[in-house]
Amino acid sequence: MNGDLRTPLARARGLGSAKAGVAHWWAQRLTAIALIPLVVWFAISLVMLSGADYAMARAWIGSPRVMVLLILTIGVGLHHGQLGLQVVIEDYVHGDGRKLALIVIVKFIAAAFGLAAILAILRIGLGA
Amino acid sequence: MSVAPRPVTRPLSPHLQVYRPQLTSMLSILHRATGIALSVGAIYLATWMIYAAASPRAYAVFQGFNTSIAGRIVLGGWLFCAFYHLCNGIRHLFWDAGYGFELKDAYRSGWIVVAVSVIATAVSWIVGLRLI
Numbered sequence: 584m585n586g587d588l589r590t591p592l593a594r595a596r597g598l599g600s601a602k603a604g605v606a607h608w609w610a611q612r613l614t615a616i617a618l619i620p621l622v623v624w625f626a627i628s629l630v631m632l633s634g635a636d637y638a639m640a641r642a643w644i645g646s647p648r649v650m651v652l653l654i655l656t657i658g659v660g661l662h663h664g665q666l667g668l669q670v671v672i673e674d675y676v677h678g679d680g681r682k683l684a685l686i687v688i689v690k691f692i693a694a695a696f697g698l699a700a701i702l703a704i705l706r707i708g709l710g711a
Numbered sequence: 712m713s714v715a716p717r718p719v720t721r722p723l724s725p726h727l728q729v730y731r732p733q734l735t736s737m738l739s740i741l742h743r744a745t746g747i748a749l750s751v752g753a754i755y756l757a758t759w760m761i762y763a764a765a766s767p768r769a770y771a772v773f774q775g776f777n778t779s780i781a782g783r784i785v786l787g788g789w790l791f792c793a794f795y796h797l798c799n800g801i802r803h804l805f806w807d808a809g810y811g812f813e814l815k816d817a818y819r820s821g822w823i824v825v826a827v828s829v830i831a832t833a834v835s836w837i838v839g840l841r842l843i
Contacts (some may be wrong), residue, residue, distance in 0.1 A: 612807060615800050626790060639769045640763055641814040657757060660746065664750035671743060692754070700757035700766050703764035 607666060614663035621656045645708035657700045666694040738821050742799045743790040752789045790835045795828040 587594065598604040632643060643649055668689045676682045730736055762773040776782045802820050805811050811820055 612804065615804060619797065619801065622793055626793050626831075629786070629790070630835045630839045631842065634843040637763070637767050637774070640770070644760065644763055653760070655776045657753065657760070660749075660753045661757070664746070664753050667743075667746045668750055671747065696757040700760040702776050703757075704759040707760075 611663065611666045611670075614659050614666065617655070617659050618663055621652065621659060625656050632655060636680075641707050642703060645710075647708070650704055650708045653704050654701050657704075658697055661693040661697045665689050734821050735817055737800060738824065742796060742803070745796040745799075748792045749789070749796055752792065755785075755789075787832070787836055787839075791832040791842065794835075795824070798828050799825040835843040 596604075627642070628649075632640060635643070644653060669686050672682060672685045672689065676685055727740075742813055759773060762769045777786060802811070805820070811817060
């Protein structure tokens with residue numbers, strides 16, 4: 584075992600002292616990599632839409648390729664955002680109750696706005 | 712007999728006030744600050760979609776803010792936050808892979824991130840304002 588103080592079972596589980604392993608860290612990196620092309624695409628699109636009116640904005644949002652990319656950008660972006668905010672809250676908000684409450688609120692807001700935005704995009708594109 | 716635990720009154724890290732400001736720490740703080748701003752920006756983006764789906768009148772209210780001076784600053788600021796967090800995020804991914812930890816490299820990559828995000832923001836503003 585050579586200096587490893589963990590039990591064989593703890594070592595096999597690989598969850599560490601925080602009991603969550605590398606799941607959060609890994610999800611943050613995976614979403615970060617996905618967001619590199621998505622954010623570049625979205626930033627260019629946003630600039631190109633400067634001065635676009637209602638009809639132009641809806642035509643853009645509702646085209647099939649844009650719908651897919653927009654849903655990905657909003658879904659992955661909000662997921663990445665709430666993972667990051669969780670770390671900030673864990674670092675700076677002291678007191679377990681307040682910390683947990685804020686993390687839960689952030690996750691709920693991200694889920695609610697994400698779902699609402701995705702439904703809005705589908706309504707525009709599919710005309711429902 | 713039980714003893715009531717004393718509340719922990721030790722200062723908790725990070726002790727930001729004891730550090731001399733330097734490029735690397737400032738960029739690290741800016742990464743978090745822009746990350747928080749972009750999270751709020753993602754909600755704003757979601758709201759854009761929701762208003763666009765709602766009605767032309769609702770969208771006009773939203774566009775009214777976007778085209779105001781304050782709206783332009785918010786959208787332009789969002790672009791800077793996005794470019795900075797994107798570039799510095801790539802820098803972080805290289806660190807995660809084990810590259811660029813030498814002090815000289817950390818400073819060089821830091822200045823590259825600053826330069827690229829400022830240039831990308833400036834180009835976006837120029838192109839965006841021409842299209843209005």
